[in-house]
Amino acid sequence: MTKPTKETIADLLVRNVPREVIMGIEDALAVGAQRAYFAARGMDDGHLPSVVGQLRHFHMNESFQRALVVNNASPSPIRGNAIVTGRTGIFTLARFNIKEGIWINGRRSQTRRQMSMANMAIEPLVQPELFSDYEPPSQAVAFFVACFAASLHIQPESPVSIQIAVPNRDMNGWLFREPITAFAKRYDHKPESQQGDLAKPKLKKSIGKQNKNGTTQ
Template identity: 65%
Template sequence: MTDASKDSIPALLVRNVPRGLVLGVDEALSTGANRAFAAAKGMAEGHLPHVVGQLRHFHMNEAFHRVLGTENADPTPIRGNGIVTGRSGVFTLARFNIPAGFWVNGRRSKTRRQMALANKAIEPLVQPGLFEGYEPPSDAVAFFVACFSGSLHEQPESPVSVQIAVPDKNMQGWLFREPLNEFLQRYEAAPSSQDDRATPKLKRDIGKQDKDGTGS
């Protein structure tokens, strides 16, 4: 068994989710939110919050789907109100929106609660004293959460913050959550090999020898 004290959820995220993907999601969710707000202009005040909320879902889902595809994170198809997910390393990645401070809203979705069950494997990283041991997970779940002002009169066009959040297995609490602008700094402190997935390839003629025994 692996000693949980030598690992952490942030380190696990950094190893499995490339910095470029996190940057792309941050930009994509803000772009989607801006498009949603622009599309809602002119609607009646009485139902404007509901219109904006619906349009955020569709525009932000599309933007999230695009960046997952660009970053080779294997996005699921877009289907109506369905949750779009991607895969990076051991993590299944998804997204949702909340009014700032209302994190309990994240567990309203039955699908998200089912997804969170995978995180039983990483709970020892937060509460090692409650478990017999820790094995590196083959599956885990993380969400990108866009937090919006509760009022359309205060920064309605974009999230007040976008956070990366890892729920417990019951989605009743959070094993880890952090604003993306802070989380991105973790890549600077991580070994460069964690963010470099390029596979070096030898040039075709390297290693071949000429007839006289010298290298080419």
């Protein structure tokens, strides 16, 4: 009988994706969204939501790619509508935008669905009763998801939240999902095995005393 692992997807993310990558991407996506909104100002209200949506895609792709470059996360080049990806540890990183609460929209991209198939290897961490064996994965996929309000009348210039999300192999469910603001706190908690030794050995009082002739007792 296979011994169940104590590994979690959050553990995998913290171990493979450095904090500076997480925080750099969060800042970059917020900046990209702001640039998109200001670039769309002055357009007719009739198609403003469509314009803002398209500009968010391009500006946030650029800012995401720059954040990957700065943090040495192996960014793919920007090419039209192609998905920009990075790589750190076992994780391939990508991004997309949604309207708040409509997470199923992430499946619209065939490329994202194909990428998510790699997560079959980490599904046992969430559904151990369905899988008898777990092997440490060599690759997995995580998305940075910028969630925007459904209406441009509510916080139009920035995401309501930016989350890190790990889909299942079919991208019709989420193995892990958490706002970056909450996820970043995980880096402050080291596993017990990495904590320092708190023991403080004491020498016996007699050790180290010298006689008048300079010899140690």
